[in-house]
Amino acid sequence: MIATLPYGRQSISEEDISAVVDCLRSPFLTVGPRIEAFEDAFAKKVGAKHAIAVCNATAALHLAMLVAEIRPGDRVVTSPITFLASANCAAYVGATPDFVDVDPVSLTIDPMVLESSWKQDTKAVVSVDYAGQSADMPTLAEIARKQGAIIIEDACHAVGGAFEHNGQIYKMGGHPWADMTTFSFHPVKTMTTGEGGMLVTDNDVYARKARLLRSHGMERNHSTFESPEACFPTAEKGPWFYEMQGLGYNYRLTEIQAALGNSQLNRLDSFVERRREIVAAYNAAFINVPWVQIPALRNPADQSLTSWHLYSPRLDFAALGKTRTKVMDELRQRGVGTQVLYIPVHLQPWYRKSFGYGQGKCPNAEAAYAGLLSLPLFPEMTQVDVDRVIQSVRILDQKPNLSCA
Ligand SMILES: Cc1ncc(COP(=O)(O)O)c(C=O)c1O
Numbered sequence: 242m243i244a245t246l247p248y249g250r251q252s253i254s255e256e257d258i259s260a261v262v263d264c265l266r267s268p269f270l271t272v273g274p275r276i277e278a279f280e281d282a283f284a285k286k287v288g289a290k291h292a293i294a295v296c297n298a299t300a301a302l303h304l305a306m307l308v309a310e311i312r313p314g315d316r317v318v319t320s321p322i323t324f325l326a327s328a329n330c331a332a333y334v335g336a337t338p339d340f341v342d343v344d345p346v347s348l349t350i351d352p353m354v355l356e357s358s359w360k361q362d363t364k365a366v367v368s369v370d371y372a373g374q375s376a377d378m379p380t381l382a383e384i385a386r387k388q389g390a391i392i393i394e395d396a397c398h399a400v401g402g403a404f405e406h407n408g409q410i411y412k413m414g415g416h417p418w419a420d421m422t423t424f425s426f427h428p429v430k431t432m433t434t435g436e437g438g439m440l441v442t443d444n445d446v447y448a449r450k451a452r453l454l455r456s457h458g459m460e461r462n463h464s465t466f467e468s469p470e471a472c473f474p475t476a477e478k479g480p481w482f483y484e485m486q487g488l489g490y491n492y493r494l495t496e497i498q499a500a501l502g503n504s505q506l507n508r509l510d511s512f513v514e515r516r517r518e519i520v521a522a523y524n525a526a527f528i529n530v531p532w533v534q535i536p537a538l539r540n541p542a543d544q545s546l547t548s549w550h551l552y553s554p555r556l557d558f559a560a561l562g563k564t565r566t567k568v569m570d571e572l573r574q575r576g577v578g579t580q581v582l583y584i585p586v587h588l589q590p591w592y593r594k595s596f597g598y599g600q601g602k603c604p605n606a607e608a609a610y611a612g613l614l615s616l617p618l619f620p621e622m623t624q625v626d627v628d629r630v631i632q633s634v635r636i637l638d639q640k641p642n643l644s645c646a
Pocket of ligand 1: 300
């Protein structure tokens with residue numbers, strides 16, 4: 242029995258392991274120099290002024306809501322083709338999460354739908370770079386900012402990616418059309434810290450607030466204390482002293498995770514390059530298969546800039562005469578793991594119950610969901626692995642003969 246290729250998996254080198262072991266032998270397991278180094282290196286890599294490392298990207302999205310002062314009565318719109326966290330972050334702060342349909346090509350928010358469905362109480366747009374492909378950030382930002390709303394880019398799928406606009410190249414996290422950008426370092430993502438995330442911004446106020454709220458709202462820097470002396474029984478504010486300036490959380494990354502993050506960041510370009518090679522091989526193999534619609538780019542110039550997190554073609558299961566479950570089962574028996582990313586979030590029971598959303602709200606997302614199937618994509622895939630996926634998909638229209646699997 243051959244081992245099943247998962248749809249995504251981390252790549253851990255001996256250098257990564259040494260970096261973590263070195264950290265374990267060091268005095269700091271949390272709040273130490275590796276986190277600072279990771280934040281500095283990440284900010285430099287993406288071209289942002291500030292990078293704030295957190296325990297996962299869900300926390301980064303929550304912090305983004307908090308620092309932008311999104312509150313009850315506000316609406317936050319996002320894409321339905323995303324992981325739950327892109328929408329849940331709005332609910333965490335008591336705001337109303339809402340969904341704007343995607344364009345059927347890129348499966349990112351359709352700017353025309355955003356504009357035509359705009360509601361006055363919308364205070365933030367959380368745009369999602371599905372599978373790694375950039376949403377149309379310049380157009381989305383123009384629409385949001387004209388209305389006085391902020392724009393947050395959920396670039397959890399797009400670590401190390403970039404896009405082209407008017408002949409110039411812009412990196413995710415390092416362009417002017419997002420007020421804040423979030424990245425995830427979950428093991429299936431482009432680089433990993435086990436669990437982990439990063440919030441990046443050029444905005445000094447957002448950055449300071451996010452740092453505070455990441456750690457219980459505690460300020461230790463005496464020069465930025467805000468309390469009147471009377472708040473405390475003694476006026477003495479020695480080296481032990483800290484102030485709680487807001488209601489924060491423990492969203493800290495550990496030094497151990499940052500050690501891995503620093504080491505992985507050194508390998509990011511090679512991860513992205515290998516992902517692009519595999520995507521190119523899949524595209525070439527599937528382009529003429531009539532029941533496979535390969536993932537298309539909104540802007541063909543982004544071919545060499547996108548850092549593919551997922552390879553999610555759409556399959557015509559009706560043409561194949563098989564259900565998606567049957568296809569997944571046949572592929573698994575040939576050693577090919579698959580996943581469906583994503584069930585449109587507005588169709589989840591909690592969203593239906595809480596906000597009255599349902600079928601028909603986002604027709605393009607719902608139509609796309611009917612065909613989506615994510616195939617294995619991770620840097621350590623060998624040519625044999627890639628060929629196995631290609632061959633297994635190509636023969637899906639034949640009657641299964643699994644005896645030689
Ligand atoms: C688009 C998107 N946003 C947010 C998240 C949340 O990331 P994390 O698991 O690091 O909290 C994920 C993770 O799957 C994601 O895919």
